[in-house]
Amino acid sequence: MSERVPSLWVPGDENLHAQCKVYDVYKRHYRHPGDGRSGDFYIIHCNDWVQTVPLTEDGQVILVRQYRFGTQALSWEVPGGIIDDGEEPVAAGLRELVEETGYRCKTSRLLAQCYxxxxxxxxxxxxxxxxxxxxxxxQNLDQHEELEVKLFPVAEVSRMARNGKISHALAINSVFFLESYLAGQPVMTGQV
Structure with missing residues (x-):
């Protein structure tokens, strides 16, 4: 195995390449600090996102199914979306939960975070x-949203993530973090 540690490339000039509805694409120049290699890379700037892992009073998981334009297919997921400017992640997650499902919760907490x-x-x-x-x-859906809401036992949601019925990577992460939490294992709540 290689013991070589990768270098932290040095960012340079950055220019707006494309403005899209929910994100901007920037072309950023980078230079390698050791050997001088350089190149342009495209970086997506967008607000942070939130995924809400909702459990009913009897321990079922609330999932939503919606059409995803990238894959052109229906996708089972937990409720989620973009965190508005100045909004705290937990508040955003609870807002998305109510908007997408009509459900409210008794308690909430930050479970984890990732890039x-x-x-x-x-x-x-x-x-x-x-x-x-x-x-x-x-539900209080956005103009282009159409969501089915359904309750599933935790074990079924775990099977769905493992057999491909849940295929959205962030929804799979949600299942992983939920399983860890329910098993009493630590989850990543610190800074990444």
Whole structure:
């Protein structure tokens, strides 16, 4: 095995390449600090994201299924979305839970966080645990959202993540963090 430690490349000039609805793409120049190699790389700037891991009072997981334009397929996921400027991750997670499902929870906490794709993106994804969820209202969906809401036992959600019925990477992370939490194992709640 190689014992060589990769270098921290030095960022240089950055220019806006494309503005999109929920993110901007920047072209950033980098230089290797040792051998001088350099190149342009495309980085996506966007707000942080939140994934809410909701458990009902009887311990079932609330999932949503929606059409995903990238894969052109339906996708089972936990509720989630973009964290608004100035919004705390837990507040954003609870907002997304209510908007997408109509459920509210009794207790909530930050469960974990990660970088969704550090090769291209700078943002983080926060995972919020929402326990004791009960239905309080109807959905309040964005213009292009159409979501099915369904309750599943935790064991079934774990099987769905393992057999490909849950295929969204962040939803799979949600299942992993939930399993760790329920097993009493530590989860990553610190800074990444």
């Amino acid at each position: 969704p794709n550090p090769a291209l993106q700078e943002n983080r994804t926060f995972f919020v645990l929402a326990e004791g969820c009960t239905l309080h209202s109807g």
